[in-house]
Amino acid sequence: MPRWKPDARQRLVVAALGLFAEQGYDDTTVAQISERAGLTRSTFFRHFADKREILTAGQSALSRLLAEGIETAPDDATPMTAVAAGLERASGEMTSFNRELGPLLHAAIEANEELQERNALKSIGMAAAMVEALKRRDVPEPAAHVAAELGVLAFRLGFNRWADPSRDEDPGELATHTRAAFAELRAAAAELR
Numbered sequence: 001m002p003r004w005k006p007d008a009r010q011r012l013v014v015a016a017l018g019l020f021a022e023q024g025y026d027d028t029t030v031a032q033i034s035e036r037a038g039l040t041r042s043t044f045f046r047h048f049a050d051k052r053e054i055l056t057a058g059q060s061a062l063s064r065l066l067a068e069g070i071e072t073a074p075d076d077a078t079p080m081t082a083v084a085a086g087l088e089r090a091s092g093e094m095t096s097f098n099r100e101l102g103p104l105l106h107a108a109i110e111a112n113e114e115l116q117e118r119n120a121l122k123s124i125g126m127a128a129a130m131v132e133a134l135k136r137r138d139v140p141e142p143a144a145h146v147a148a149e150l151g152v153l154a155f156r157l158g159f160n161r162w163a164d165p166s167r168d169e170d171p172g173e174l175a176t177h178t179r180a181a182f183a184e185l186r187a188a189a190a191e192l193r
């Protein structure tokens with residue numbers, strides 16, 4: 001087995017999600033993931049602390065992108081406009097690789113209670129990053145929390161629509177879907193008065 005191959009991290013993620021879908025998360029071992037990816041266990045552990053970490057691999061990068069988008073929004077942006085800028089920034093970094101992994105990731109999470117809990121923590125982490133970015137813009141904390149939670153929900157809804165394998169049409173860019181989801185949520189929130 002070669003000592004190094006390019007894209008090891010991506011290959012490990014694809015291998016793990018495929019195995020999780022085939023035999024379940026609990027019955028999949030690090031050795032199996034490494035073997036399917038054509039890599040060694042030591043390579044696995046250079047990229048991930050354990051197999052659970054595979055499912056939250058992009059969380060810190062996604063949270064950072066959302067916060068960066070909020071921070072670089074125009075000075076006069078409202079909290080909702082700043083969150084929209086965060087969604088644009090994060091959505092713009094998602095590739096077809098992310099879209100293809102969506103259904104596998106969803107299946108793995110739905111089949112395991114521990115993974116459902118980790119996924120919920122991922123959403124909390126994304127919201128916290130946006131709240132902090134909004135507070136740095138002097139947005140009051142309650143408004144920052146509401147805007148951030150709507151942003152997380154819009155990202156999740158948009159991503160699920162974008163990655164839905166049952167759609168026949170070209171999914172286009174993720175930003176189109178997150179933008180539409182955010183507009184729908186804003187309209188729904190306005191109806192709550």
